Amino acid sequence: MISFSDLPIRDDLRGKSPYGAPVAAVPVALNVNENTHPIPDEVVADILESVGEALKGANRYPDREFGELRASLAGYLGHGLDASNIWAANGSNEVLQQILQAFGGPGRSALGFAPTYSMYPLLASGTGTSWIAADREADYAISPDHAAKWVREARPDVVIICAPNNPTGTPLGLDVVEAVYEASDGIVVVDEAYQEFMPEDSSSALTLLPGRERLIVSRTMSKAFAFAGVRVGYLAADPAVTDALRLVRLPYHLSVLTQAAAIAALRHSDEMLATVHDIVRQRDRIADGLRGLGYLVHDSGSNFVLFGGVSDPHAMFLALRDRGILVRDVGITNHLRVSAGTEAETTAFLEAMIDLGPASTAASMSGLRPSSTQSARSA
Structure with missing residues (x-):
């Protein structure tokens, strides 16, 4: 079996990776910015x-x-x-x-x-x-x-x-x-x-x-x-x-x-957009909860929250996944991103974060500045 790189693919596509987000069968999926509320x-x-x-x-x-x-x-x-x-x-x-x-x-x-x-x-x-x-x-x-x-x-x-x-x-x-x-x-x-x-x-x-x-x-x-x-x-x-x-x-x-x-x-449209107000409330709950735990929470006008102060994003991603919660490692140093879900999903995420403990004081806050070289694997 060969890989696609063995085919006569365009030179400018060699070495590239396809878009994709981690997929796992978990009860609380908050990783791709979906609206987790069902259609009425x-x-x-x-x-x-x-x-x-x-x-x-x-x-x-x-x-x-x-x-x-x-x-x-x-x-x-x-x-x-x-x-x-x-x-x-x-x-x-x-x-x-x-x-x-x-x-x-x-x-x-x-x-x-x-x-x-x-x-x-x-x-x-x-x-x-x-x-x-x-x-x-x-x-x-x-x-x-x-x-x-x-x-x-x-x-x-x-x-x-x-x-x-x-x-x-x-x-x-x-x-x-x-x-x-x-x-x-x-x-x-x-x-x-x-x-x-x-x-x-x-x-x-x-x-x-x-x-x-x-x-x-x-x-x-x-x-x-x-x-x-x-x-x-x-x-x-x-x-x-x-x-x-x-x-x-x-x-x-x-x-x-x-x-x-x-x-x-x-x-x-009115019925379909009715969930927006709840999602914004859950987004703000997440932001307040993470700030209370000492994380650096960035202002958000979307349905998700980016937070820094994570000493090991991959380890935290795995720890949350083990608890049935999927978030997103977007490739920004010391950061993770979480989508706002339903009230129950938001509660599950916040309780898991409390269980994992407050932000590590050993996290390098100098790595929390944006860089044009940092990748962002986002949906």
């Missing part, structure tokens, strides 16, 4: 009925323009958007891949601020786009001047900013987006996968779209809508952007079943 029964019933109707016509190709879904997503986002501003695909990873296929590619580059979502450099590699890992400032923040300086000097064709950031949870001011856009003459993507977990009075980058034809705001139904297994991601942008993405999308890329399920879920 009444919403499930409507989705099943809609999918059943769609199946009757499954012998035909789906609407390749997915017009009804785009209109539904525009209605959900508001901000004066209509179907012409919306694009969707099988998860936001595919949306980002299509963006890089259209605006990146051989001889072009994409820039992000590390540590950030680990799929960005993998998507760049898969599309032949050079990846530039800019650094962050203290506590993983980015200031407008710092971001603009990187963009002006690197001159990337695509900039991807995760807001709030994964795996750190760091919120991002709109002044940073404005500064990056002004400094760039390429495409600027703001990945708002976790936007629904921000405070309700927080402004979205959607407010910046008018007059900024190179700005794209990416979203997902995986997190707040508890639709991770359905795979629906989408973006809002100038209609010219959606025209460009038609050049690279596969024919009929969204199945009739996916479209029907997403449209039905959007009809119940």
